[in-house]
Amino acid sequence: MIDPLIINTIVYSSILGLSSLSLTLTYLTTKVPNFAQGVFLLLGSYVTFTVAEALKQNPYLSLPVAFLLGGAVALIQYYGVLLPLSTRGGSLVTQMVATLAFSILLYGGLNAYASYLDYVYNVQSRDVTLGFLDYNLGGGIRAVFLVSAVLAAAFILSLYLFLNKTRLGVSVRATVENPSLAESMGINTKLVKTISWFLSGGMASAAGSLYPLQFVFSPTLAYSILLSVFAGSVLGGLMSLFGGFIGGFIEGFIEKYVVTELSIYLSPVIGVSPFVINQYSTLVPLIVVAAVLLIAPNGIMGMRVKR
């Protein structure tokens, strides 16, 4: 029997770690913090919802679908919005705003889809969880606990092998280090960026597809979880992929585990119910980011960047 809090923490931290990792990936190759990352995550969640609730299929079938869909939407964002903008010399801030504008378009679409499910299939599509559809492995453990941990490990391992053992992976790293030099050495930086955007959207959506199996979700989550994803990336230093994952994981761990434990200890002292203290966990991203920027602006991995 594992403590439900630990299960919650591991699932949430794995999802957040993968999202921060994918945010860092596009940040490294394109230098733009992507505001649509939260919507990518929710795209995956709604794929799961469609597969499980509307089509009545195995919820885990949504994993590959979500990966491909998220990747495709990220490619649309890169080719349709960011590439034309950067060839016209759009500044960093303009590109950030463009990702925000595109995210509002996606957010509207996502909500419209949720509303459409409501109209057509007559199912509640907001503030729901699909935990009851998950497989029970006994001892209070459900499949999502294992799948989320394995998915995170699998993505990191394959990304590590890809970046270090393949020619394409080396060119990705070269583009991250010095885009203009890489280009002058004959590396196809456009291909590298294409791959990084596809992987980024895909990983975020795949991670998001597991979210409904453990937690309550709703389209509004897109912008609230975005804050945690950003905080995780900043904590990881925005300069190393695995730092991004670790940052996201720590951010999730603080939000779910540390705050809950703290609220249990603090509750008798200040006389407020632990449930109320727990609601302040939404402030964790702010505290983390402010602390990182004040103390160590390069994040936890900033000290030992491989050059």
Next chain:
Amino acid sequence: MTVDIPSLILAIVLDFSVYLMVVVSLNVEIGLTGVPNFGRVLAYAGGAFVTGAIPGRILQLVYGVQGDYILNNPSVIAEINYKLLQQPLMALAVLILTLILAGTVGAALGYISSYPALRLREDYLGILLLIAGTSLVVVGITYPPIVGGTVGVQVPAVFNALLGQGPSLYYKISIVLLSFSLAMLILFHLISNSPMGRAFRAVRENEDLVGVLGRDIGVIRGKAMALGGFLAGVAGSLYAFYIGSVYAAAFDNLTWSFNPYLMLVLGGAGTSLGAVLGALVYSTLYHVIDLYKQTLSYYLHFDAVWLQYMLFGLILTLILIIRPQGIVVEKAKPLVKPRSKDEEKSTS
């Protein structure tokens, strides 16, 4: 289907005035100084929370009204409103004091929230401001003594006392809000043409140059954040007085941070006319779609509110690609007249 034109225009003017104030406050930060403030809601909610928390409590003390301000809020405010109706001067004093206080709180919030990243690159600054944005709202929802938590509080009806009750009240309020927003627009114009405005623009154009010339970009950005925060705080306070209540959960990032930001970008950051156009296009689009909501939802099979989000996102994405400066392009105002091409040729 008959359309009630006067009430449609009234709704558009009310929304337009409120948004214009927020957009102008953002224009000081984004348009002039180049600080990407993705968390405008912080200072705005600060001003609104001040309005929900302070004037009611002061008037309760002044009039000696019994009862807990949060728990018995409706009855306390009802009694205050009744007494305020006989004292318009008191209402005016409360309005002015609250606006000053809300602006000050907004300025402080704007400065503090940007402090850790004032000297960092724009993307870090933007991420920090984005994350700081909703923090006050979370506290407002969770900690009821400020503005009643999830239940909310009512605000003393100073506009009723000042403008007189009756069917034309909202027309009068719309004129008040419109004049405030135009006053802010004039203030923005003055700032933009002052030495301070030139310093702001210098930071936007070239941070290193400003540093080399011996000015601290952190200080200049801090000033812009405080100034923008002040305007946003006043806007939040006026909005709370106009709505008549403060409900913490209503202050979300999407409505009060992202949409005003995108309105400014749509119209053209850094210009007064751009701010007006952006706010006008958005409020008109919103209310026109709202008008045909029922019909649209019937054909679309989903709530037509989301169509408005999609359209706004699409229009903006296209605008950014085709014309990144927005509809109105800021004219360069160089201090030294650049040499024309013929002169360059003749000297070289």
